[in-house]
Amino acid sequence: MSAEPRDPLAGFDTTIHAPHRLRICALLETAGEAEFSLVQKELGLSASALSKHVTVLMDAGHVEQRKAVRDTRRRVWLRLTKQGRAAYQGHLAALRAIVGPSDPAP
Template structure:
């Protein structure tokens, strides 16, 4: 029995879809790894909001954190795991499929 191509909508991920988590994944996908404070500044989020969303992504196995002391202060860096990268890319493909299904209406003005 032959199966057709995978449906890109299979990659839609409700966890990633949350706007703040989507933005975290997008930033980590482009930077590779980012310090918590840098993410907070770049995304314009409070520490508690970023912590909540990062925690959900960590719990799902999409993000991992690395802690180290720098300048005598504890710092936390976040990065996408391979699973997180796959989930993020799959979600983007699903969003593109949704948008691609739209056929623009031409209006004669």
């Protein structure tokens, strides 16, 4: 007896779905780990706006940060947690299920 297929929409994550948070997750998925200032520059956000979005993602368990001193400056690096990576991938699958298959341009 086979298990019923999982509903792809079950992976829809309202925390990740906000545009800036989705972009943060996409960047971290690709980079693995990125310095806060790089994420800020890539997304064109103020430090305070990025910090607010990162806090929401951290509170959800999707992102973690590592702090260290480098070149006498305190630096913060961000990365997706294992749970965050799974949530991001599930969210992408849900979005693909919503929009359906794309047809190649004629």
